[in-house]
Amino acid sequence: MDSLYADGGGATGADGLYAGAGGRHHEGMTxxxxxxxPIRPPSEAASLLVRVVRNCGWNRCRFCPVYKGCRFSVRPLADVLADVEAMKAAADLLTAQPMSAVLHGGLVxxxxxxxxxxxxDGGRAVFLQDADPCAVSPDKLATVxxxxxxxxxxxxxxxxxxxxxxxxxxxxxALARLCAAGLTRVHLGMESGSDEVLARVDKGCTAAQLVTAGRRVLEAGLELCLYVMPGLGGRDLAGEHEHGTAAVLREVAAAAPPARPLVVRLRTTAVVPGTPLAADEAAGRFALPDDVEVAAELRSLLELLDGVRLELRSDHALNLMADLEGTLPADRERLIDLLDGVxxxxxxxxxxxxxxxxxxxxRTPRDLRDGRLRQALRECAPGAGEAAELGKLDAAKRLRSRFL
Ligand code: SF4
Structure with a gap:
């Protein structure tokens, strides 16, 4: 997959299993x-979740807490198909009730x-789980x-x-076979386009593989969403991170037809306690950039993306600026201006x-001029009005990990 920088998905336990034979009983409905x-991207919040594999077959990315300690397995095709049938039966039962009672009446x-x-949501979207369903044979995935x-x-x-x-x-x-079967979009955790950064975080791929993978997905007729992690290069590799990322995005975006532009989603790096990246930080091998450094990094990235056509999204609370979204190249200058404002x-x-x-x-720098909001901040962070700027920036970057 991709990054932790997806979202926690449904109300599942640590291994995400809904165990139990013969169905789940709840206040009169079974x-x-x-x-x-446990995981799906925010854009799949209303998608049906079909689990093809369990956990992550790689599981070595140093920043990622999601599947650490969980064993990877490929689910038998018959079990996945049985799940689809079970979801269909559940959907039929739920549709027989008024939706307001289902969602708000404690029925479901x-x-x-x-x-x-x-x-x-109209029964429109399905998301295949967990970290890398594409690892199963294309025929099996197409059957699902x-x-x-x-x-x-x-x-x-x-x-x-x-x-x-x-x-x-x-x-x-093989990718064309998946497209013909009805797959429409691949979410791919690129994180960085720098080989040095990718190797340091043990991402298990190179910039060349990112370009090959991205271009093949697009050329097969599929949509592609790449996740990029500002700050992942740390303070020492920020330049390599920006240049490598811009280079990969440029090459991949060139393969996207106008009707299906490359989508890039930002997931600012956080250091999650207990991860190998946290150990790197404690040992002095990684220094997490603060929010101002990340804003400068994003500005450089946008400068380097001159002439590149893609859709930029900032749809995660990890990011400082939720409004850093637009269509490149048309919105590039506007987005640079937003960063300059910070x-x-x-x-x-x-x-x-x-x-x-x-x-x-x-939400925006304009809020600094709103006396009511400044007062609200003083109430929830009593030190916010004082002079310890560096302390506040450090506190802010530590708070990022709360959003994972
Ligand atoms: S590929 Fe890496 S980021 Fe994605 S789930 Fe596995 S360990 Fe986490």
Missing amino acids: TPSFEQG PPAAFQVALFLR IESVRRAFPTVTRVTTYGRAATLARRRPS LALAPEEQAEFALGVRLGVY
Whole structure:
């Protein structure tokens, strides 16, 4: 897959299993059992979750806490197909009730809540789990996708995580087979385009594999969403991180037709306690950039993306600026201006802005001029009005890991 910088998905336990034979009983309603994994991207919040593999077959990325300690396994095809049937049966039961009663009346069992969200959203999107369903044979994955399409004819979008190392090994014909079966989009955790950064965080792929994988996905007729992690180069490799990332994005974006531009989603790096990256930081091998340094890094990245066509998204609370979104190249200057608005603030305002965003009080630098919001920040962070700017910036970057 991809990054932790997806979102926690449904109400599953650590291993994401919905165990139990004969269905789940809840306040008068019983729905058939099926498995769901713990992770899906925010854009798949209302998607039906179909678990093809359990956990991550790589599981070595140093920043990633998601599947550490969990054993990878490929689920038998029959079990996955049985899950699709069980979800279909659950959907039929839920559709027989008024949706308001299902969602708000306590009728729906927790295990089937995601199915209810999917139905409320018009039954349009399906997401294949966990970290790298593309690791199974293309024929097997195509069979799963076809069964989903048959069971839920309203579905218009089927998406999956895919690792670059896996996708770069797939023949173009195999990816075309998945597209023909009904796969529409691949979410790929690129994180960085610098070989040095990728190696240091043990991502398990190279920049060349990212380019091959990305271009093949697009050339097969699929949509591609790449996740980039500002700050992952640390303070020492920030330049390599920017240049390598811009170079890979440029090469991949060139393979995207105008109707299906490359989508890039930002996931600012956080150091999660207990991860190998936290050990690197404690040992002095990694220094996490603060929010102002990340803003400068993003500005450089946008400068380097001159002439590149892509859609930029900032759809995660990890990011300082939720409004750093747009269509490149048309919006590139506007986005650079947004970053300049932060970089031009006085140091104490930069620190206050970063802390205010991380505490959920501020959204844009304009909020610094709002007396009501400044007071709200003082109330939830009593030190925010004082002079310890560096302390506030450090506090703000530590708060990032709360959003994972
Ligand atoms: S590929 Fe890396 S980032 Fe993605 S789930 Fe596995 S260990 Fe985590």
